Each structure stands twice: as structure tokens, then as C-alpha cells.
Amino acid sequence: MDNVTNASVASRTLVPMVNRPNPVAVGTIVWLGSEVMFFAGLFAIYFTLRGAAPEMWAAEATKLNFPYSLTNTIILVSSSFTAQFGVFAAERLQPRSTGWKPTQWGMVEWFYLTYALGAIFVSGQIFEYSQLVSEGITLDGNAYGTAFYLTTGFHGLHVTGGLIAFLLVIGRAYAVKNFGHKEATSAIVVSYYWHFVDVVWIALFLVIYVLR
Amino acid sequence: MKGNIALLTVLGLFFLVASAVYTVWNVLATGTWEIVGTVGILLSAILAGFIAFFLNAVNRSQGGILLPEDRPEADIDDADPELGHFSPWSWWPLVLGFAIGLAFLGLAVGVWIAIIGIPLVVIALVGWTYEYYRGNFGH
Numbered sequence: 470m471d472n473v474t475n476a477s478v479a480s481r482t483l484v485p486m487v488n489r490p491n492p493v494a495v496g497t498i499v500w501l502g503s504e505v506m507f508f509a510g511l512f513a514i515y516f517t518l519r520g521a522a523p524e525m526w527a528a529e530a531t532k533l534n535f536p537y538s539l540t541n542t543i544i545l546v547s548s549s550f551t552a553q554f555g556v557f558a559a560e561r562l563q564p565r566s567t568g569w570k571p572t573q574w575g576m577v578e579w580f581y582l583t584y585a586l587g588a589i590f591v592s593g594q595i596f597e598y599s600q601l602v603s604e605g606i607t608l609d610g611n612a613y614g615t616a617f618y619l620t621t622g623f624h625g626l627h628v629t630g631g632l633i634a635f636l637l638v639i640g641r642a643y644a645v646k647n648f649g650h651k652e653a654t655s656a657i658v659v660s661y662y663w664h665f666v667d668v669v670w671i672a673l674f675l676v677i678y679v680l681r
Numbered sequence: 682m683k684g685n686i687a688l689l690t691v692l693g694l695f696f697l698v699a700s701a702v703y704t705v706w707n708v709l710a711t712g713t714w715e716i717v718g719t720v721g722i723l724l725s726a727i728l729a730g731f732i733a734f735f736l737n738a739v740n741r742s743q744g745g746i747l748l749p750e751d752r753p754e755a756d757i758d759d760a761d762p763e764l765g766h767f768s769p770w771s772w773w774p775l776v777l778g779f780a781i782g783l784a785f786l787g788l789a790v791g792v793w794i795a796i797i798g799i800p801l802v803v804i805a806l807v808g809w810t811y812e813y814y815r816g817n818f819g820h
Contacts, residue, residue: 489748490682490739492765498735502728509724516716637810644814651766 497658501665504627508669511620515676518612529613530681532604534597541593542674545628548586549667552660555579559656562649564642576656577642583663584635587628594625620673627666634659683751686736693730696722766813773809780805 519526558564558576565575598618608618638659641652700722707715749755780801787795812818 489764490736495735495739498732502732505724505728505731509721512720512724513717516720520716633806637806641810641814644811645820647820649820 491654493654493658494661497661501661504665504669508623508672511623512672512676515616515620518616522612525611525613526681529606529611529617530677532601532606533678533681534600535678537593537597538674538678541590541597542670544586544593545590545667545670548583548590549664551579551586552583552663555583556657556660559648559653562653564645564648564652575642576648577639580635580639580656584632584639587632587635587663591625591628591632594621617677620677624666624670624673627669631659631663631666634662682736682740682748686733686740689729689733689736693726693728693733696726696729700726768812771809771812773805773812777802777805777809 554571554574555576555578558574558579563575564577566578567573567575601617606614606617608614638652638655641655642648645652700719703722704714704719707713707718749760752759780798783798784795784802785798787793787798813820
């Protein structure tokens, strides 16, 4: 290797080394920006129909079960907190628990709990749908039903997609021998998505159940 | 990155102002509040402001070290980026694309096609996610 030199590389210390922004994280954020506009379309549908038939809204919205939905909302919001604790564990590069106490939990345990809470939310929403259908609010029944099921349904599909993403990330934690930054990154970006879907639900909840 | 932050912040503020102007103008002209436009433009502000906020947080987390594009004395090859891991030859995105195509074709023309497509979506998704977690690439 006598004819190889790295002198020109070594002498260049003018610009400090910097970790560039993680492209996975930035890409996820930009994609979530586009998701904002997807839900903007759904909000536009909802408000347009509501503006066209305010008396239908006044009649149909009374069928909503506010305490039930509030409970479901609190479950989803709490899942955001458990997801964030999972991210803290992933940032410690700790995939598995070192003891039974929550302070010793790893990413996998927190994400299982998040998955359970998210699954309860989706199941609760399906149960709520069946209640509302029995009270006459259906997808093809009237404009209120269409707006209600389109907005909450697309949100529910997003939550379901997030649940699948959590399973894939949990699976990765089991698949690797050395849990590293790549695995932590996928945990972090799934949590970004989860928080986003959570915030969208809060907006939907305020519009559909509080504002009516 | 500072340029991106500035551009997206300006864009976000513009949409914020546009949303307010739209609302006031609309109420003055028609006497009623048309919510769709207000919310739509407001969410456009969030679209831009959200990315600006994130990039700003990344910029600050670098502890005052600027990226080459923000340093006037940097050379072009200083920005020669460490882009991260990209698979050079993965077939899984193609499989996933065809599988999703089948699933949606099924929704459009006949559910039985979707019943074939959806398991293929699951296989492609798992295959892609774990491509670098098995065999030679297990780490």
C-alpha cells in the first residue's frame, strides 16, 4: 500500500463534520405534510355537507354518544404517550426490558402497550359504528352518514396502518442481533406518524363531537 | 437548511394571513362564514409550517454546527452527503407496487382479485421491511 496516500483527505479539516438530518425522518415529516392535505380534503367534504344541510346535522348529531367517544379519545391520546416512552427507550438503544417496572421497559414493551391501546381504539370505533348503524346513521343513508364515516373511517384506516407499522418495528427489534440507530430511526418515524394520527383524531373529535 | 426553513416559514405565514383575509372578506361579502376555505387554507399553513418547524428543530439540535449549504466558506464537495442506507437492487418495491395494484383492481372490478392481492401486499411489506434483517444481511 506504499503508493496510496490519504494526505489530501486528512489535511482538510476546515469544515466540521456534521450529521446531516436523517433523510428517513425528514421524508416522513414531508409525507405527513401531504397527509395534512389529505385530511384537509376530508374536512372540506365534512364542512361543505354540513353547510348545505345544517338542520340534518342538528338532528343526526344528537345520536352520537359523547361520553363513549371521549373515553375512546382518551385511550388514543394515552397511546401517544406510551409510544413516546417507547421512543425514549429506542433512543437509549434498549429494545427489551431489563425488569418488570415500566422505568426498565424497553421499546418492545412500550410498543406492545401502544398497540393494545390503539387496537382498543379501533375496536371501540367499530362498536360505535355498529351502534350508530342500528340508530339509522349509515354510509349511504344521508349526507351526515357519508361525512361521518368517510372522515372517521379514513382516520380509522390510518390508525390500523399505524398498528401494522408498530408490529413491523417490534418485529425488527426481535430480528436484529444489535439494536442500532437504523432500528431506532424506524421506531422514531413510526411514532411521528402515530402522533400525527392522534392529533388528527383530536381535530376530528372537536369538529364532529364537540362542534357538531 | 436555513434557506428551506425561511422559505417554508414565509409560506406558512402567508397561508395564515390568507386564511384570515379569506374569512373576513367572505363574512363581509356574504354575511355567512364559509368554513371550508378557512380550514383548507389554514391547513396549508400547517403543511408548510410543520416542515419548517421540524427542520428548525433539526437545525438547532446540531449545536450551532451549520450544514455546508449554510456556510459561505464551504466547498461544494463538503456537502457530498452521507445519505443513509438505500438498497441498490431490491425487488420488493416492485412486488409491493404490483400487489397494491392487484388489491385496488380487485376493489374496482371484482373482490376475488383483492383477496389474492391483499396477502401479496402483506408478503411484499414484510419482505421489504425485513430484507436487510435476514440471511447475509442479518445484523
